[in-house]
Amino acid sequence: MDRIPTKARKEQITKVAQNMFRERGYPATSMRDLANEVGVMPASLYNHIKSKEEILEKICFGIAEDFFSGIKNLMNEDIAADEKLRKAITSHVEVIKNNADASAVFFLDWRHLSEPKLSEFKELRNSYENVFKSIIKEGIEKGVFSVLDEKVTVLTIFSAMNWTYNWYKTSKGFRPKEISDSLSNLILNGLIKKS
Amino acid sequence: MDRIPTKARKEQITKVAQNMFRERGYPATSMRDLANEVGVMPASLYNHIKSKEEILEKICFGIAEDFFSGIKNLMNEDIAADEKLRKAITSHVEVIKNNADASAVFFLDWRHLSEPKLSEFKELRNSYENVFKSIIKEGIEKGVFSVLDEKVTVLTIFSAMNWTYNWYKTSKGFRPKEISDSLSNLILNGLIKKS
DNA sequence: CCTACCGATCGGTAGG
């Protein structure tokens, strides 16, 4: 009796959920809200998903995978640290651009995962961040980068990158290349004009 | 019959709420959770507060005031744009350091305000951001700063600054001076070593 | 995919 193929319906649920979680946050989005937006009765959702949290898990771990695959081939490339960082930033921004809603959920609502998924998630995110850390460390060691405090620097770069999901909210015409270029330029060269 | 003076109790409620909202988020924190942590029955909270949302409002607007008063005297100072930006960043980080929990709520849970407070909040935050924008514009006009994209630059600086509340979570020994110096240095000079 | 319904929990009030 299904009017829509099961697979398509499940994808639709995920897509709508991503958007609603992003707009209102995970705890403030009820399954009734979600069902209403999807166009089915609340109970019908459970034909396609196991629980509300399963949706959150799918979103968070799905996007984590995207972030990883974006930089997978980059790590062992034999290029200078600044070029490597530039490429990593570009990849990161690209993933966010292609999944703006899911990225927002990834950054804001991951904390509503429960154990053991929560620890698993933190671990994944940690190892992703470590890739960036190692690039910056390499740059410092080889004398390409100069920083006051390594920890603060790495976290600052991450916070700057992670904020970019805000730029694709209503797709105001921001192009990812614009953003990653500008971001890379600011991080690598700073604000002050070089005379 | 009050065991604790009304004023002190109200302050305690706000303080505990800040911490719980920060840890779990506003929607995921129930009044029962809050009452339990405060050490009273849930109904007793309403002798000190009007509603759950009133607490959120107090937190968000209180910290907004702090941010403003921190840079109030800075705007008309006759100093170079880079020095002005450095001072503004220092003030911003200082406010966050002194109110780490409230700042986190300010950055993450403001969206759960309802109208008309929501619009009021957005306006306040906008005018605060405009102070930073004008500093950066001034720097560009006077040839002190060089940027690829003004909008991206301003937002990036904000995202970098706003992330700093994360560094005071468990007060891991980060000193605000350390953070604001390192942050200012990265934003002004960039990563790349100047030979 | 729907109707009907569950126990649990929500923010908040009445009344003392």
Next chain:
DNA sequence: CCTACCGATCGGTAGG
């Protein structure tokens, strides 16, 4: 500040 309680809403299940 507490006891007692409200209607509304929550995530989810039974059964077809």
